[in-house]
Amino acid sequence: MNKDQLADIAKKMVTPGKGILAADESTGTIKKRFDGINLESTEESRRDWREMLFRADDAMSEYISGVILYDETLRQKAKDGAPLAEVISATGAVPGIKVDMGAKDMAGFKGEKITEGLDGLRDRLNEYYELGARFAKWRAVIEIDSDARPHQAVIQANCHALARYAALCQEANIVPIVEPEVLMDGDHTIERCHAVTGRVLRRLYEELFMARVFLEGTVLKPNMVVPGAKCADQASASEVAERTVNTLKRTVPAAVPGIAFLSGGQSDEQATAHLDAMNRIGGLPWKLTFSYGRALQAAPLKAWNGSNVEAGQAAFRHRAKMNGLASLGQWEKGFERAA
Ligand code: 5MM
Numbered sequence: 001m002n003k004d005q006l007a008d009i010a011k012k013m014v015t016p017g018k019g020i021l022a023a024d025e026s027t028g029t030i031k032k033r034f035d036g037i038n039l040e041s042t043e044e045s046r047r048d049w050r051e052m053l054f055r056a057d058d059a060m061s062e063y064i065s066g067v068i069l070y071d072e073t074l075r076q077k078a079k080d081g082a083p084l085a086e087v088i089s090a091t092g093a094v095p096g097i098k099v100d101m102g103a104k105d106m107a108g109f110k111g112e113k114i115t116e117g118l119d120g121l122r123d124r125l126n127e128y129y130e131l132g133a134r135f136a137k138w139r140a141v142i143e144i145d146s147d148a149r150p151h152q153a154v155i156q157a158n159c160h161a162l163a164r165y166a167a168l169c170q171e172a173n174i175v176p177i178v179e180p181e182v183l184m185d186g187d188h189t190i191e192r193c194h195a196v197t198g199r200v201l202r203r204l205y206e207e208l209f210m211a212r213v214f215l216e217g218t219v220l221k222p223n224m225v226v227p228g229a230k231c232a233d234q235a236s237a238s239e240v241a242e243r244t245v246n247t248l249k250r251t252v253p254a255a256v257p258g259i260a261f262l263s264g265g266q267s268d269e270q271a272t273a274h275l276d277a278m279n280r281i282g283g284l285p286w287k288l289t290f291s292y293g294r295a296l297q298a299a300p301l302k303a304w305n306g307s308n309v310e311a312g313q314a315a316f317r318h319r320a321k322m323n324g325l326a327s328l329g330q331w332e333k334g335f336e337r338a339a
Contacts, residue, residue, distance in 0.1 A: 003216070014258025016287060021066070054091070071097070085131060113143060143183060143185075155203050159206075222261060237274055263293065275290055
């Protein structure tokens with residue numbers, strides 16, 4: 001393990017003013033996204049969509065520190081024959097790879113999930129390094145309700161898998177993004193999300209410690225503390241920010257260089273406003289930025305609509321800029337109207 005290299009890459013991934021583009025939708029998920037614009041999902045259409053984003057040079061070089069890819073994309077070439085990973089590197093962003101094999105039903109715990117993908121991971125990581133990936137991502141999915149979910153056994157199994165994944169990544173000189181996502185589906189309250197997110201993160205850092213993971217060479221990708229999407233009591237941006245920062249302070253060691261949030265189904269503007277509100281609190285030991293999938297790509301996908309590169313890139317540039325400003329605590333609602 002080259003600790004200096006891991007720490008340098010992790011630091012670069014959370015460069016102030018920049019964040020991560022999560023373009024790692026698996027084939028099933030990207031098909032759903034393309035269905036929304038009536039576009040057939042083929043190897044070529046997936047390549048064209050992603051190449052359009054990675055070729056938005058000014059957006060990429062100013063606001064994007066890294067891109068999470070799906071296996072297919074890391075192996076794909078742009079229209080001119082250049083590997084897409086090289087197109088990304090040329091903008092100054094770091095190419096990364098999603099290495100989990102998806103969240104499956106956890107036996108004995110109906111409706112709850114365990115993420116698979118540890119078997120053969122060591123060999124896959126070595127190959128991904130050769131293909132240009134310098135960081136990886138593994139997502140644990142934590143179902144939540146107002147009652148018994150998540151069960152502690154589900155939290156433990158998922159955090160243990162995240163720690164084993166992270167240790168294997170570092171052995172291969174790849175920075176692990178550890179992503180424990182407490183979902184926002186359901187009608188649970190923000191207090192419930194606050195308590196569950198704290199339980200998950202506490203367990204996660206115990207497991208990472210036991211697996212001897214080098215924290216300076218990691219990035220955390222958590223959910224924000226929000227009420228369930230169907231909860232009658234929705235929260236203000238300042239409440240989300242205060243509760244999220246409170247939970248992180250109680251659980252995430254200061255040795256972790258940065259925290260890059262997922263958007264999880266929040267609207268584009270909410271995801272930006274919440275990140276901005278957290279960064280306005282100030283005095284935090286880690287950088288706080290974004291690692292958004294939907295909240296960075298929904299608007300560009302609609303604007304691109306299968307072929308309009310200029311409109312797609314303009315929409316991407318706008319959302320990347322808004323989130324870049326939020327990562328500095330410098331976003332204002334008025335900037336959205338100016339678009
Ligand atoms: C891009 O979506 C990723 C999941 O894809 P699959 O479900 O197809 O494997 C997802 O892991 C994503 O990277 C993060 O959850 C962040 O995405 P959102 O849309 O929540 O910001």
